[in-house]
Amino acid sequence: MISSLAIAILNGVVWGWIMALIALGLNMIFGLLHIINMAHGTLFMLGAVSAWYLIEATGSFWIALIVAPLIVGAIGYILERTLLRTIEDNPITTIVCTFGIMITIQQLVLMIFGGTPKRLLTPIVARFPLFDLQYPLFRIAVAAFSIAMIIALWIFLNRFKYGLWMRAVVQDREMATAVGIPVDKVYTWTFVLGSALAAFSGVLAAPILSVEFSMGNHVLITAFIIVIVGGMGSLEGSVIAAILISLIQNVASVFVAPTLASVFALTFMIIVLLVRPEGLFGEKG
Amino acid sequence: MLLKAGSRSILVLIAVLIVLAIVPFFAGLFYQTFLTEILIWALFALSFDLLFGYTGMLSFGQALFFGLGGYAISIPIIRLGAGTGTCLILSILIPMLFAWFVGYFSVKLSGIHFVIITIIFALIGNTLGDTWTSLTGGDDGMAFTVSPLNLGIFQIDLMNISSSYWLVLGIVTLSYLFLVRLVESPLGKIFISIRENEERAELIGYNTRRYKLLSFIIAGGLSGLSGGLYSLTLKYSSADFLHWSISGHGVLYTIVGGTGTLSGPILGTVIIRLLEHHLTEFLKGTDLVVGIVLVAMVLLAPQGLVGLIKSVGRKESKHA
Numbered sequence: 001m002i003s004s005l006a007i008a009i010l011n012g013v014v015w016g017w018i019m020a021l022i023a024l025g026l027n028m029i030f031g032l033l034h035i036i037n038m039a040h041g042t043l044f045m046l047g048a049v050s051a052w053y054l055i056e057a058t059g060s061f062w063i064a065l066i067v068a069p070l071i072v073g074a075i076g077y078i079l080e081r082t083l084l085r086t087i088e089d090n091p092i093t094t095i096v097c098t099f100g101i102m103i104t105i106q107q108l109v110l111m112i113f114g115g116t117p118k119r120l121l122t123p124i125v126a127r128f129p130l131f132d133l134q135y136p137l138f139r140i141a142v143a144a145f146s147i148a149m150i151i152a153l154w155i156f157l158n159r160f161k162y163g164l165w166m167r168a169v170v171q172d173r174e175m176a177t178a179v180g181i182p183v184d185k186v187y188t189w190t191f192v193l194g195s196a197l198a199a200f201s202g203v204l205a206a207p208i209l210s211v212e213f214s215m216g217n218h219v220l221i222t223a224f225i226i227v228i229v230g231g232m233g234s235l236e237g238s239v240i241a242a243i244l245i246s247l248i249q250n251v252a253s254v255f256v257a258p259t260l261a262s263v264f265a266l267t268f269m270i271i272v273l274l275v276r277p278e279g280l281f282g283e284k285g
Numbered sequence: 286m287l288l289k290a291g292s293r294s295i296l297v298l299i300a301v302l303i304v305l306a307i308v309p310f311f312a313g314l315f316y317q318t319f320l321t322e323i324l325i326w327a328l329f330a331l332s333f334d335l336l337f338g339y340t341g342m343l344s345f346g347q348a349l350f351f352g353l354g355g356y357a358i359s360i361p362i363i364r365l366g367a368g369t370g371t372c373l374i375l376s377i378l379i380p381m382l383f384a385w386f387v388g389y390f391s392v393k394l395s396g397i398h399f400v401i402i403t404i405i406f407a408l409i410g411n412t413l414g415d416t417w418t419s420l421t422g423g424d425d426g427m428a429f430t431v432s433p434l435n436l437g438i439f440q441i442d443l444m445n446i447s448s449s450y451w452l453v454l455g456i457v458t459l460s461y462l463f464l465v466r467l468v469e470s471p472l473g474k475i476f477i478s479i480r481e482n483e484e485r486a487e488l489i490g491y492n493t494r495r496y497k498l499l500s501f502i503i504a505g506g507l508s509g510l511s512g513g514l515y516s517l518t519l520k521y522s523s524a525d526f527l528h529w530s531i532s533g534h535g536v537l538y539t540i541v542g543g544t545g546t547l548s549g550p551i552l553g554t555v556i557i558r559l560l561e562h563h564l565t566e567f568l569k570g571t572d573l574v575v576g577i578v579l580v581a582m583v584l585l586a587p588q589g590l591v592g593l594i595k596s597v598g599r600k601e602s603k604h605a
Contacts, residue, residue, distance in 0.1 A: 091396065097584065100576045100577070100579030100583065104573060111573065263409055263413065266408055267409070270405055273402050
């Protein structure tokens with residue numbers, strides 16, 4: 001009992017950090033571009049699929065971890081420049097448009113990559129004992145990578161000019177334009193950054209999940225819920241909510257059936273939505 | 286122009302109905318099944334359009350009511366041996382009851398929060414339908430046989446493809462006429478005023494939350510009816526009926542056809558279904574084209590096909 005609880009807690013924390021990365025990208029894209037990105041889970045999937053191809057070609061997981069986010073970032077660049085540019089700041093339209101993008105990309109992957117789920121070998125095979133069971137060291141590494149990435153992101157947003165620009169644009173777009181901030185560029189690169197973050201977590205999650213065209217759908221819905229519960233625009237809130245929700249789900253499924261646990265989690269989110277629509281950590285708009 | 290626009294569209298409607306009614310006399314069984322499906326999906330798209338196109342509420346959770354409509358047919362037939370007519374009425378009433386409950390909470394929110402809460406409710410429904418296999422049959426679903434529908438003087442044998450086509454045609458036509466009346470009525474105008482400017486509608490003195498709930502309940506009933514007809518013609522229902530991709534179908538057909546019009550969702554359903562059908566012959570991933578069409582419509586013709594036709598018509602009449 002204690003060992004399965006310990007594993008559930010560890011799994012919850014590890015998965016929580018992965019989800020935090022995804023939710024952060026989603027939240028940044030919404031906060032700045034006002035795009036409700038239904039294709040965000042698909043970008044996560046693209047990260048995992050690119051990783052699969054890259055590992056086939058190079059044999060190294062670590063190369064894939066660096067290159068796959070760059071590839072997906074480039075795809076994000078193209079999407080933002082060509083399709084999303086014209087409908088930014090109109091959230092409802094962006095839902096439908098990114099929904100179309102999501103279908104298109106998923107079907108393309110289905111045609112090229114095939115429909116059978118593929119397994120990715122774990123790059124770190126070592127395990128360490130946890131009470132009477134063994135826990136894969138790789139998952140700890142996954143959490144460490146996610147944390148490192150989030151710290152890097154925090155430094156980037158708080159210590160560099162670019163992060164300052166981003167916050168300025170969020171606060172007052174017209175004022176930002178007036179003082180000479182290249183708002184257009186900030187828009188594009190924020191979308192690229194969000195896409196790359198989703199792909200990075202996709203690569204990290206690939207050896208834990210199995211790689212297939214629809215692997216992003218479930219992740220997308222969870223990420224949305226995290227952003228809402230944590231508060232739109234609150235990046236700290238997203239991180240806390242990601243870990244909280246993932247922990248609740250994993251620990252609850254030790255005691256009750258997993259589906260029942262997810263029904264409880266979903267009901268909890270409805271209550272949060274109704275009582276605090278601005279999110280648990282969001283500021284009242 | 287000899288006739289007013291109103292009476293002209295009535296003539297068009299009657300002509301279309303006559304053609305549709307005589308289809309079983311010259312078309313094969315395959316096309317009758319195909320048309321039956323189009324009619325059912327058109328009804329589903331119409332119910333979504335009442336919410337989104339007329340009342341301005343983007344619900345991504347209409348699959349919940351579609352699935353409930355399906356269960357309202359299959360569960361009473363299998364577990365209770367209920368008659369087909371009773372089940373059809375249940376497939377409107379039960380989803381309406383659930384829509385009342387879901388809507389009561391959902392209409393308190395707007396914008397993205399409304400979208401998310403409808404997704405979550407549908408997700409809960411899907412999870413429960415998946416898990417509660419003893420009642421719903423879960424993912425595998427349940428198949429059943431349908432007893433003939435008794436309509437007083439005559440009987441409709443639903444195991445016959447042509448007669449179920451006529452039944453679906455009749456019910457969808459009635460629902461369409463109901464919606465035409467509804468959107469032209471004072472109530473419909475209130476819905477539209479909420480879509481245009483909710484604050485203003487509230488300031489004029491309308492209890493907008495109550496009207497949004499009303500729109501949600503009516504749409505839920507119609508979504509349920511379409512799910513009920515779907516299950517009745519397939520003689521099958523499963524938890525997949527509650528999957529969010531079903532909600533996506535409604536959104537897709539309506540946006541492509543044109544939101545805020547009643548012809549739009551029907552046109553969108555016909556076009557997308559035809560596209561899917563003809564593309565499967567030489568392309569495996571038909572949804573690929575569907576996705577591209579959706580993106581193209583949102584970016585290039587946000588008013589949908591109906592809007593596109595109207596603007597072309599306006600240009601031509603200017604030239605004349």
